[in-house]
Amino acid sequence: xxxxxxxxVLVVSLAKIxxxxxVLMTTLAYLxxxxxxxxxxxxxxWGPYYVGAHGLLQPLADGVKFLxxxxxxxxxxxRFVYILAPVLALTLAMTTLALIPFGPPxxxxxxxxxxIVADSSIGLMFVFAITSMGVYGVALAGWSSNxxxxxxxxxxxSAQMISYEVSLTLAVVGVVLLSGTLNFNEMIAHQxxxxxxxxxxxxxxxxxPQIVGxxxxxxxxxxxxxxxxxxxxEGETELVGGFHTEYSSFKFAMFFMAEYANxxxxxCLATILFFGGWLSPFPESWTFMRYLPPVxxxxxxxxxxxxxxxxxxxxARIQLIVVTTGALVIGLACLHPVVLAIIQGPFWFLLKxxxxxFFYVWTRATLPRLRYDQLMSxxxxxxxxxxxxxxxxxxxxxxxxxxxxxG
Amino acid sequence: MTLPFIVxxxxxxxxxxxxxxxxxxxxxxxxxxxxxxxxxxxxxLYLLLGAEFIAAxxxxxxxxxxxVLFVFVIMLLNAGVEERTDYSKLAKYAGLPLGIxxxxxxxxxxxxxxxxxxxxxxxxGTNASVSTRELSAQLFQKYLFPFEATSILIxxxxxxxxxxxxxxx
Numbered sequence: 001x002x003x004x005x006x007x008x009v010l011v012v013s014l015a016k017i018x019x020x021x022x023v024l025m026t027t028l029a030y031l032x033x034x035x036x037x038x039x040x041x042x043x044x045x046w047g048p049y050y051v052g053a054h055g056l057l058q059p060l061a062d063g064v065k066f067l068x069x070x071x072x073x074x075x076x077x078x079r080f081v082y083i084l085a086p087v088l089a090l091t092l093a094m095t096t097l098a099l100i101p102f103g104p105p106x107x108x109x110x111x112x113x114x115x116i117v118a119d120s121s122i123g124l125m126f127v128f129a130i131t132s133m134g135v136y137g138v139a140l141a142g143w144s145s146n147x148x149x150x151x152x153x154x155x156x157x158s159a160q161m162i163s164y165e166v167s168l169t170l171a172v173v174g175v176v177l178l179s180g181t182l183n184f185n186e187m188i189a190h191q192x193x194x195x196x197x198x199x200x201x202x203x204x205x206x207x208x209p210q211i212v213g214x215x216x217x218x219x220x221x222x223x224x225x226x227x228x229x230x231x232x233x234e235g236e237t238e239l240v241g242g243f244h245t246e247y248s249s250f251k252f253a254m255f256f257m258a259e260y261a262n263x264x265x266x267x268c269l270a271t272i273l274f275f276g277g278w279l280s281p282f283p284e285s286w287t288f289m290r291y292l293p294p295v296x297x298x299x300x301x302x303x304x305x306x307x308x309x310x311x312x313x314x315x316a317r318i319q320l321i322v323v324t325t326g327a328l329v330i331g332l333a334c335l336h337p338v339v340l341a342i343i344q345g346p347f348w349f350l351l352k353x354x355x356x357x358f359f360y361v362w363t364r365a366t367l368p369r370l371r372y373d374q375l376m377s378x379x380x381x382x383x384x385x386x387x388x389x390x391x392x393x394x395x396x397x398x399x400x401x402x403x404x405x406x407g
Numbered sequence: 408m409t410l411p412f413i414v415x416x417x418x419x420x421x422x423x424x425x426x427x428x429x430x431x432x433x434x435x436x437x438x439x440x441x442x443x444x445x446x447x448x449x450x451x452l453y454l455l456l457g458a459e460f461i462a463a464x465x466x467x468x469x470x471x472x473x474x475v476l477f478v479f480v481i482m483l484l485n486a487g488v489e490e491r492t493d494y495s496k497l498a499k500y501a502g503l504p505l506g507i508x509x510x511x512x513x514x515x516x517x518x519x520x521x522x523x524x525x526x527x528x529x530x531x532g533t534n535a536s537v538s539t540r541e542l543s544a545q546l547f548q549k550y551l552f553p554f555e556a557t558s559i560l561i562x563x564x565x566x567x568x569x570x571x572x573x574x575x576x
Contacts, residue, residue, distance in 0.1 A: 010410075081436065122539055125463035129450075132471025136443070136478070143436060143482050151482065158479045162472075182539060 012112040017098070020117060024097060024261070029059035031260045035361045042365040053307070053316035056323070063253070071249040074146055081144035086247065086254035089137025093261035096130045099123045100268045101184045103278045103345025115278075115345060122182040127269060128169060131224070135161045137258060138226070138243050145246035153242030156232050156372065161224055163376060167383040168220035174213040174394040175199050175273045188277035195281035200274040208397040214274045216387040218359075221266040223379065225259065228364035232372055267356040268349075275352050278345035290340060293347040297331030411455055418455075422448035433489045435481045439474060446470045460539045 033048060033055060040047025048055025073082060101123075103115030113119060120126055135158055142154015176182060178199055179190040191198050199210045223230035232242075244255045271277055282289045304324040308317055334343050370378065425444035432438045446469040453462040546554055 129463045129466035
């Protein structure tokens with residue numbers, strides 16, 4: 001106990017990191033289930049179905065499969081860089097999440113805010129710093145594989161990621177101008193009020209709604225994370241598997257997880273910058289909305305109970321009983337006033353992030369892949385000018401009152 | 408041994424190892440990666456000194472942009488393993504003494520001057536970090552002219568690169 005009270009920062013930070021890693025790893029695994037299920041339903045299929053109820057144990061089966069596959073290294077590959085590439089990709093992708101606030105800084109333990117690992121005064125800059133290093137994972141994987149398809153994929157993706165990083169950053173600068181800070185929590189606090197106070201909608205004194213900024217950001221972000229319709233680095237119809245063609249077993253899984261972690265980061269960033277982060281979309285006076293998380297969980301538990309009775313068979317039924325009990329217990333726990341106060345921020349934050357992730361998957365299921373020259377001209381000749389124009393207009397609207405008062 | 412002290416030594420050693428690898432590695436990509444290591448270690452050192460903004464910019468500009476382009480070009484040209492010529496005689500005999508002399512001169516300056524002593528004793532950095540707001544106020548008010556002049560210089564460089572690249576048509 002002595003140690004904990006003497007080193008609160010160290011202990012709390014380590015606890016937060018361990019907690020975040022645990023949640024993140026589970027989420028990464030279940031995102032693959034989520035994506036397959038959503039795409040399947042959009043395309044009138046069932047998706048994962050047989051492993052557990054609703055295919056809920058599929059990620060576990062996939063994980064075991066990845067672990068037991070033979071780990072091949074192509075002859076002539078640069079061994080050190082070949083191993084470094086996936087490690088780098090995954091580490092960088094996960095490090096970014098340390099800067100994301102999942103709830104208000106008022107939730108504290110031992111005097112340290114609990115729902116963010118590192119509350120930096122320039123969080124946004126650090127997120128960009130770390131994501132800008134993400135190119136190395138892809139580029140080095142392509143180069144070190146000693147094979148032509150990965151090399152082409154690596155080259156393509158380096159060019160793509162460098163190009164789209166420009167419009168990604170420019171689209172965000174508008175929000176920085178409006179809130180006048182680079183700290184995430186201050187940015188969110190700036191958007192306080194109802195949902196029309198969020199940066200994406202707010203039309204007010206010296207404020208320009210960032211809807212164009214958000215669209216530019218989202219399109220660049222999809223390209224930056226190498227997802228459909230901009231998934232040319234993989235482009236299986238032309239490049240086999242792109243930069244990770246030669247990777248097998250757990251190294252391949254690491255690239256896979258890095259991609260999902262990047263998607264999460266980008267969605268979190270969109271939530272913070274444009275959708276008010278951990279703020280509730282409803283006014284403060286609607287106190288009954290505070291009960292939405294437990295009510296939602298209990299409704300889920302009721303649905304799952306119905307599902308258990310009517311649909312599931314055999315082992316799937318046992319699994320469903322476990323999940324139902326889990327939802328029930330957590331839902332009841334959320335009714336406790338202390339837990340209810342803590343859960344508010346993370347609930348809205350994760351809900352918004354989940355919606356953006358759904359949008360991500362939706363675009364993948366709907367849109368065909370672009371051709372490479374289309375991708376490049378779209379980035380440089382459309383997205384870049386539009387995000388620049390958005391920035392200039394936002395700046396003008398911001399300083400307009402000052403100019404008028406002086407004149 | 409405080410935590411910043413340990414971090415300082417780890418990063419300093421990493422920076423030196425990176426710099427040595429940069430010179431000694433024969434594969435161009437390895438050299439580029441070693442340079443990235445140097446840049447990132449330096450960024451952590453800036454962070455220790457309380458200069459958050461400079462640290463972030465260091466990573467964004469050098470590790471994230473400049474070195475990515477280096478790696479990209481090396482991959483694009485598929486540059487082979489470096490060929491070593493016979494080492495220059497001058498470097499062989501004069502290099503080591505001159506290097507040691509430079510090191511000693513720096514050490515002497517650090518030992519002697521007031522700022523040097525401050526820096527040498529300030530491992531772990533000053534706790535007062537310069538906020539980004541103060542930095543931008545300095546940049547856009549006091550040093551506005553040099554700042555704008557530099558940006559015009561960069562613009563001219565970009566235009567120059569475009570003109571040179573378009574020459575063949």
